[in-house]
Amino acid sequence: MTSSTFSDRLLAWYDQHGRKDLPWQQNASAYHIWLSEVMLQQTQVATVIPYYQRFIEKFPHIDALADAQVDDVLSLWSGLGYYARGRNLHKAAIQMQQQHNSQVPEDFQSLLRLPGIGRSTAGAIMALAFHQRFPILDGNVKRVLARYDAINIWPGEKHVETAMWQRVEELLPSTRIANYIQAQMDLGATLCTRSRPDCQRCPLITDCQAYASGDPTLFPVRKTKKQQPVRQTNWYIYIHQDNHILLEQRPQSGIWGGLWSFPEAAAQVADNILPVKNAVFQSSMPEIKHVFSHFKLTIHPHIFTADPINIVAENNQHIWVKIDKALTLGLPAPVKQLIEFLSSTERML
DNA sequence: AAAGCGGGGTT
DNA sequence: AACCCAGCTTT
Structure with a gap:
């Protein structure tokens, strides 16, 4: 028909x-x-x-x-x-x-x-x-x-x-x-x-x-949404002898507002503007990719050991905290992931 | 918060 | 030719 x-x-x-x-x-x-x-x-x-x-x-x-x-x-x-x-x-x-x-x-x-x-x-x-x-x-x-x-x-x-x-x-x-x-x-x-x-x-x-x-x-199929911008950041993981790490509280507004994270720098920076003087570089860890609603973040974690003599004083924004205790703080997912990793491999450091 | 929308302007 | 933009609505 x-x-x-x-x-x-x-x-x-x-x-x-x-x-x-x-x-x-x-x-x-x-x-x-x-x-x-x-x-x-x-x-x-x-x-x-x-x-x-x-x-x-x-x-x-x-x-x-x-x-x-x-x-x-x-x-x-x-x-x-x-x-x-x-x-x-x-x-x-x-x-x-x-x-x-x-x-x-x-x-x-x-x-x-x-x-x-x-x-x-x-x-x-x-x-x-x-x-x-x-x-x-x-x-x-x-x-x-x-x-x-x-x-x-x-x-x-x-x-x-x-x-x-x-x-x-x-x-x-x-x-x-x-x-x-x-x-x-x-x-x-x-x-x-x-x-x-x-x-x-x-x-x-x-x-x-x-x-x-x-x-x-x-139908109609949607435009492949344009690649979200990718930002890079470096995280500095300072560890001292008693398995303490240095954490920094993020500003109340913005990404991860008020949560505890590692000291951060958008690009490689000179040692002298890092919060810890004379820290000794140990190793860089594999990058971590984190997806937000409006951009992607690639995190480059770097591990340093720090002599307690050279540590900065604690203040409102910075604390030294034992690794296991750190896990009880408010942490962004990738920070938590990193600290859990450190906790499991403490003895190797 | 993001996608959709006809045509024009720019690279 | 391939991209970007305009301003408001709808989702």
């Missing part, structure tokens, strides 16, 4: 459940559609609506916008974010006034030359305003497509995005292009949402590969 096509099912769903009452869908001119599409970049419908309404009231047509001061445009944009969109909108209106007879140009290449209009926004205007067969590839469409095809690479990858543009192109219907483009946006915005897609109501459930795989929210 042949099931109906992707676009047929989407259009049938749109007829029943699509959004048809949005402000820019009433008496829609190309100007209204352009304005709404720019406002909808990076911004949700519910946020856009009041801004859109104030905007068209003050600037009901392209000439009103082109003749305005940019500051007046921006004041109506205030709170929407991405203010370059407002500046570009104003610039584009002037360009339309001067070069396109105060109209939104009706061809794709001219649209692309206007500031603030890229490939997806140009496609939306061509389809929604001029009923020409152009695809869009915004965040909603990317999500729907990544699920429909179970694309297992992050869509930000150049080759994936190129393939997706090709895919949205081939899925286009030959009729009802404006409804279809609106349907794609509506499906992504209202049903195929990021975290809680309502697959049971989805017209694409029968051949959605992500649904078939069991968990559609695994």
Whole structure:
């Protein structure tokens, strides 16, 4: 049996459940559609609506916008974010006034030359305003497509995005292009949402590969989160004859606030700024890697023996403490790990 | 606290 | 071409 096509099912769903009452869908001119599409970049419908309404009231047509001061445009944009969109909108209106007879140009290449209009926004205007067969590839469409095809690479990858543009192109219907483009946006915005897609109501459930795989929210796959920064630190483990070690209390705020740790230096430092004078270097231990939420720390522990004559006086920040007693203090995990190791190998030192 | 988002600007 | 950025929302 042949099931109906992707676009047929989407259009049938749109007829029943699509959004048809949005402000820019009433008496829609190309100007209204352009304005709404720019406002909808990076911004949700519910946020856009009041801004859109104030905007068209003050600037009901392209000439009103082109003749305005940019500051007046921006004041109506205030709170929407991405203010370059407002500046570009104003610039584009002037360009339309001067070069396109105060109209939104009706061809794709001219649209692309206007500031603030890229490939997806140009496609939306061509389809929604001029009923020409152009695809869009915004965040909603990317999500729907990544699920429909179970694309297992992050869509930000150049080759994936190129393939997706090709895919949205081939899925286009030959009729009802404006409804279809609106349907794609509506499906992504209202049903195929990021975290809680309502697959049971989805017209694409029968051949959605992500649904078939069991968990559609695994798509689109996330950007591999960028490598957390790695910081290096040196820890100085001073031991004196009676198996005492020198610990230092960390500042109350910040990493491991208030816990006891070894004297520390971010890089190799001269002996004379270490807290113990004339200590004798014994050995360096293997590095320890510790992972925090926002960075990785590589710890280089170095063991010194210290003559009690040369030890610094105890104070609020520094204590000499017997190794076994140290284990009863508040210690960061890697400090505890190191001290436990020292405790087990005391005799060898 | 972090990810997502279309287009523009920079390297 | 490949990166970074903008500002607000959602998770």
